[in-house]
Amino acid sequence: MKFNLSEVNDLIRSRRTIRPEQFTERKVQRDQIELILNNAQWAPNHGKTEPWRFQVFQSEASRNELSQNLGRIYMETTSSESQNDMKLAKLIRRPLISSVVIAVNMSRQKEEKIPEIEEIEAVACAIQNMQLTANAYGIGAFWSSPKLIYSSQMNHYLNIGEKDKCLGLIYLGYTKEAWPKSHRKPIEYNTIWKTP
Secondary structure: OOOOHHHHHHHHHOOOEOOHHHEOOOOOOHHHHHHHHHHHOOOOOHHHOOOEEEEEEOOHHHHHHHHHHHHHHHHHHOOOOOOOHHHHHHHHHHHHHOOEEEEEEEOOOOOOOOOHHHHHHHHHHHHHHHHHHHHHHOOEEEEEOOHHHHOHHHHHHHOOOOOOEEEEEEEEEOEOOOOOOOOOOOHHHOOOOOOO
């Protein structure tokens, strides 16, 4: 066997969502972030378009700026009757309590030969690679996709094209709590074996 399948299984099955509220003040190091991003780039992608783009908010100043802009964009894109103070507070606070936040964007191919959904799927695979690499380091990861990230205001803030999309904010940090456990249904619940 090329790899230790038991370790691969453990890595995949122990990946969990760790929210920023659970993070400690311990910093994720730049070389760790670089490996997380390098592994993201090995995701499958149709036509080798490599549609993923990353913006890293690691410094305190950049995370403060992100925090302020998430609050502003939420207020601009949410009707006054739908605004929720707790949701707004969470959006503003999370970049401040995370070691690093990575905006993951899909860069739409100019020729548009590859269907957009396939580019989105490729970026989602890249995000899974990021989460698995973070897990291998013992770093908690939270893939956040509030509605506001799909707005033109978010595209403008991130300086990405009109046809590009922010597909998530990945919050990274070390957890102060025990690594959570979970389970999945047996494959019999969601698999049909086709027979002739």
